[in-house]
Amino acid sequence: MAATSKPLSFLPHIEYAVTRKQQKLPQLPAQSSYIDSHCHLDMEAYQQDLDQVLTRAKQANIVNIITIGIDLASSVKAVELAVRYPGIFATIGIHPHDVENIGFSDYDLLQKLYDKSPEQIKAVGEIGLDYFKNYTDHRIQRRHFARQLELANSCGFLSSSITATPIPTATIF
Numbered sequence: 726m727a728a729t730s731k732p733l734s735f736l737p738h739i740e741y742a743v744t745r746k747q748q749k750l751p752q753l754p755a756q757s758s759y760i761d762s763h764c765h766l767d768m769e770a771y772q773q774d775l776d777q778v779l780t781r782a783k784q785a786n787i788v789n790i791i792t793i794g795i796d797l798a799s800s801v802k803a804v805e806l807a808v809r810y811p812g813i814f815a816t817i818g819i820h821p822h823d824v825e826n827i828g829f830s831d832y833d834l835l836q837k838l839y840d841k842s843p844e845q846i847k848a849v850g851e852i853g854l855d856y857f858k859n860y861t862d863h864r865i866q867r868r869h870f871a872r873q874l875e876l877a878n879s880c881g882f883l884s885s886s887i888t889a890t891p892i893p894t895a896t897i898f
């Protein structure tokens with residue numbers, strides 16, 4: 726089937742080129758450039774065609790991509806991609822679903838990762854609390870989240886207004 730285009734009602738100046746087999750990237754206005762602030766380029770799905778994916782992103786004026794670490798291995802891979810490809814940046818972190826699988830000393834490894842490539846790492850994440858799926862005990866999540874905030878602070882990612890307020894450890898733990 727030939728590619729067809731149809732305007733998006735909420736973005737009339739942007740047209741999607743849709744084929745029967747795949748939905749392609751939207752054709753964005755030529756004068757604009759964009760940042761994809763959250764993707765997972767280290768995942769298996771991109772192993773075969775990462776270069777083509779990045780080429781299509783460039784053609785769609787996506788000038789920067791931030792690939793997100795969700796555990797130790799993906800954080801390392803995210804930074805490797807950021808070092809290898811201009812325009813790609815990384816975050817490092819442990820998703821709350823996975824914090825049970827690491828020790829607190831593993832945050833030292835993330836700190837070393839940041840210290841080695843501070844220009845490529847733009848945030849600490851994915852981190853936080855996930856009380857929806859409840860894969861990990863809430864107390865464990867809170868302890869790790871506090872440690873993750875310490876990591877973010879030591880990497881210089883927290884604003885002074887946040888760091889001026891001590892973390893109320895009595896309530897966290």
Ligand SMILES: [Zn+2]
Pocket residue numbers: 763764765793851
């Ligand atoms: Zn994500």
